[in-house]
Amino acid sequence: MSKNLIPQYCLTGNIGSGKTTVAREFERLGIPVYYADAAAKRLMNNDKDLKSALVASFGEASYRPDGQLNRPYLAKVAFTDESALAKLNGLVHPAVHRDASAWQDGQKDVPYTLYEAAITLELGRRDDFAGIIVVHAPVAERQRRVQLRDGVTAEQFTDRASKQWPDDKKLAAADYVVRNTGSDLLFPQILHLHGRLAH
The missing domain is CATH 3.40.50.300 (P-loop containing nucleotide triphosphate hydrolases)
Incomplete structure (x- = not known):
């Protein structure tokens, strides 16, 4: 556990949810991100x-x-x-x-940092962080993104996804949720959440 008093929030979500996209937006706001x-x-x-x-x-x-x-x-x-x-x-x-x-x-002179990782909750590390931010997208959308991005089959996607908690369990463990469905506007959600975390 870090000795730094700056709070660190975990940014997580299942494969294809868009964690990295969300993390990059937080970086644009000046928030350091550790990409696990x-x-x-x-x-x-x-x-x-x-x-x-x-x-x-x-x-x-x-x-x-x-x-x-x-x-x-x-x-x-x-x-x-x-x-x-x-x-x-x-x-x-x-x-x-x-x-x-x-x-x-x-880290210094920042209101908080983010730790971006896929399976933090699965590893039982929830209490290591000031809060859990879950990036969520429906499974069909996540599959579409991953197949497009990685060139994998539907079966390979399902196999990878099976190593992670199901969406409902991950959402139940969230302190904050960012919806990256493709139809929800992403940056206003991030800006609102940043305002809450940076207070």
Whole structure:
């Protein structure tokens, strides 16, 4: 947990909900955002302790000859075996947590920060934050976006989505909701929420 007294809110939402789009709008308002998924990728490539732990758990093939993460290999191993995925998360998430705490400690002169991540609630980390902001979009819209963005099949989308809490459970855990349905105006919601969080 960070020692910084600046409040940090978790910005979360299911795959395809538009978390990153919402996060970028908060950045335009001067709010620092920690992107947990991007941090995880960086740490898996650059953190020596984490790299050693991944090789010990998943084998030398976890990294390419150039020392960079072999993402297709690791994804194939982890996402086809629940115990392997749990092991991967058990290595990566603590490293991200430490990195995020150090990042938060370096923030100053802002009313709050955001921690953008997909599965914070699933990891039982709700109480680590001043509040939970859930970005919500209907599942059909989320599927459309992800298939367009990532070129995946409907089955692959469903498989990825199944690793996350269902929308109703995630919404029930929210302190604040941003609706990114495609028909709701996004920026007025963000501006209103920013006004509440920055008081």
